[in-house]
Amino acid sequence: MDSFITIRIKRDTAKRFQEFSRTHFKSHTEAMATMLDFFLYNEISPKEKFGPSGRTIAVNLNTVETNLLKRMNAIIAIQRDIEKTQTKPTMAMLESLFQAEEPKNKSLILEKKFREEKKGDSFEEKRNTTKEL
Template sequence: MDQGYEKEKFETFKIKTSVAKKFRNYCRTISKSQSMTLRHMVDFFEMNGVSPQDNLGDTISTLKGQVIKRSNAVIAIIKNIEKIHHKPTTAILQSLFEETSNIDKEDEDSFEFGTPTLITENEELEYYKKAYYKTQETNNDLKKDIKELLKNIKYVRNNFGMGHYRLNITKETLEHFKQKFENVYNNNPTETRR
């Protein structure tokens, strides 16, 4: 008897003889009663949302085989990518990190920090005063040089177009100004140009 259905009574169906024989043979192959086999079939169709007329194409076992083949192919591709791309790149990066760590250790060993000299507050104040006066002096010199250059600029009117300004100084004077400006910027670096 079917477990859980012992007290239910039987119902008869009218089906063709060939279909009944085929159904009974199928029930024997799966070792279930006719009632339970039919119940499992109906549950299968309802649970999977499939109709008995639907053709699923390949059997589930062949679909499973195809999925396994595809997953094996994906695994092979991933291993190949790892072997060809990731391992060499990782090795290169690792060797670079080892080299930089060796360079850093050598630099630390070769460079020694001396003991800092302590200065008093007055010495520090004097240092900043001198630096301030030196900057002021340089600034005043630059102002004088710019005024000198501006004195030597003359407006020239052009007959066939726009007028322009001409700087009336010698080549040596211009070179002297260039050198002076370069010395100012090279000897007194700003915060960003250290």
């Protein structure tokens, strides 16, 4: 069995440590060794601050939420602007290039007039034949 050594700790701190140790570990020695290993392995100091805790985040949640909403709205506005000015016009140009329209068979102007004259002649002939009867 290992020997024990005494350390001078203020009474309030010793009571806090004992309560913590009882709730999380089997012995005070195991609690102290685990805490020391934690700081050693993670290469951090117990005096360092890790940033905002859950409590401070909850207090500042309204400010953070407002800032996030503003940023999201700005991003949405930028995306819409890009769609209107760049994406949609470019897409329309590409679609018009790739659309394969069949050329319309246009009849010549002379042919069209000739057809009308031909139709008119045949109609008059029929009318004349009816008058004679």
